[in-house]
Amino acid sequence: MRRVLVIGGGLAGLTAAIEAREAGAEVALLQAGQGVHHLFSGCIDLLAYPQPDGPAVENPLEAIARLAPEHPYAKIGGDAVVRAMVGFQRRVTEHGLTYLGDGRHQYRVLTAMGTLRLTGLTPLTMAVDPAQIDVVCSIGPYRNFSAGLVADGLSRLTKKNVRTLAFEVAQGELDAMGLAAKLAEPAESARFGDFLAREARGLTVAIPALLGLENAEEQKRSIESRFGGVLVEVPGLPPSIPGLRLMHALRRIALDRGVRIAQNVRAVGALDGGGVLRGVKVRVADLEREETADAVVLATGHLVTGGVVSTRGALREPVFDLPLSFPAGESFFRSRFLDRAGHPALSCGVIVDSSLRPLRDQSPVYENLFACGDILGGFDPYRERSGGGVALSTATVAGRLAAGVAR
Template sequence: MKIKKNADCDILVIGAGLAGYIAAARASDLGLKTIQAGNSSSLFFASGLFDLLGVFPADSGKILTKPYSAIKKLQSDQPYHPYSKVSQNQIQESFQFLTDFLSSAGLNYQLSGPDNKLVLTSVGTFKPTYMVPETFSKGCDLHKDEKNLLIVDFKGLRGFSARQAAAGLVKKNRATYTLSIELPENSGNLNPVHLAKSFEKKEFIQRLADKILGFSGKADIVGLPAICGIHNSLDIVKSLEKKTGMDIFEIPGMPPSIPGLRLKNAFEKKLSTLHVNFLSNAKIVFHAMEKDHFILQAINDNFETRIKARGVILASGRFPGGGLFARRDIILETVFDLPVFQPETRDLWHQLNFFDAKGHQINQAGLETDDTFRPLDKTGKPVFENLYSAGSIIAHNDWARLKSGTGVSCVSAYTAVNSFYKKNM
């Protein structure tokens, strides 16, 4: 039998991806009574990196080192893009808030200066990003570094090859070495979560340090796959540095992502102390407006909760998250049946060439909003006074090509909650 109950709140956050968590973090930080509903498993696919704007124009493929200069140009060229609704100060404030919030939860990130950093990836390429975990920081901008490098992998760990990662670092004035470690206690494919837990054992760290010390005198800095513990990862990296006498950094790899799991744990840990009520794996159904309150229902296998909320942040994501649903001829928003900006006909959704420089129009689909990220109706007016959207459900952001997904999630969630607070509290 399902447990049936009633709940009321200042703000309901629909979604438990990055945008949803940032919205819940900001709302609870402002003292708003907050309920969050969603499935946080998507964070297992998050690299742990926070991009602002990595490429612009999108069809140029040009990697950016100065994102704010490019954002000014984007605002001029694309007036409907989410960044065109905010100022540079709003963007910087949202990232600073996120950095401080995660730090208070025990997860340290580095946010220094206005420039992007170039981070070595597991496939040997450099990815432009804006905010990085502290455990990644010493590996940033390696293309400028002259230190001799050692990259370590573990036999059986899929999606990470030291040789492949090293391939992008050919440089005459620096040597790059690789080390592949076989763990006798593990046979076959290594589970990233289990391996990350091994890093939390002192004897494992000592064994790893002994292996790395075989390159003492050759290498100055060591890159490891981003599996250096689920908890206290920075302390683990510092312990390895102390034992080896070398700088240590993590390299992002393929999902499942341990840095994504760290983010999930950090948000959940801190939000629980701020008394955010989290409804896991709940489907949200909108019923009606009761005066100036939303009446919704949260349903899962164990409970049905009637929610009365003064405001709603819709951070339900795109197609994988269930925020958008595609029929044969139309794209729908799944909670409020809001108008969705989309190509006029199905044959315009995709280009014939998957890698077409123009991109695919379906990746621009989503909700059109005002400058505070309230979804608009077909006449260009807010659908509801206190309904806001955040993250990838917002239209006009081809985030995969622009490398702007987490930046838009951060600034839209932060701005939306601030707007609700200023107007209603």
């Protein structure tokens, strides 16, 4: 059986590991720390703003077909994006998470700032037309959500009078995780449903994204049945319960399929077999050892998670020292934080061929090394709003190719 080693346990790494396993490989995944999912809204952005000064796109798949050749989506093609989306939706549904979207239109999701964000795939718990929302309800004592701020923004956007409500779950300094766990208790869920039945019967009610880590959809249905209305989650500040919910599901899927996950293990260098990788050197605490494999998938993320590091004024890929696409003479960041053109450092990453193999001087560095997710160059996940979609779809291709099957 072909042995695949995946480096990184974020959205891309877990997806690549599951794909490789489903394609028949023996798979091990190394994870040095957290991915960015505790910061992540839970929505999978496909592509919203391909041009810095252009309008938002309403049909992501149509826009993906027009991207420049260096963009990761252009390297793998639109069909691969559709296959990745469908595979993702099928798997997470098995684990009680429904993601809606077909890539041909955008969802509008309400934010904790009272604005709307565009996204390609949305969790069922957020999939409500914001114009339908009648009430915004805070869940006390959660401090990272102001029902007033959200209702004001929504009233301005929808020209309707959106009311606020406040529900107290528990006393004390419970954080998002603690509150979600408390609200997931059947008695507390029922008390909340009865509160809404008194205060907002039959209405559409937005709450901070604090439904439970497990069974959020069941909890939503059970609360809705008590007040006869619709409950919608609003993603907000970290730690993000919907982001963690998604990653818990993917992790469970990977483990159920037989992926071996090794935590707190950092890949630190190549086992170079002359044009092919024999595996990687890894560090666990102070010990160094070797992990051998027939193919390796690099899914180490970007600056936030150490996939790209900045040393002595230069950006580097630290595991294989792969060349990065970085415009000569550019500074890393523009002076304005929210510059519409994005920041050069965030669109720099490894340069790959159409099989997602990192290149040096236009040739694959190793025949059996594949890269996916935020580590890739040629796109800016933040400015474009494409991070989740690129992670899912490039990981699907990388996982399959690493397992030795057609993309």
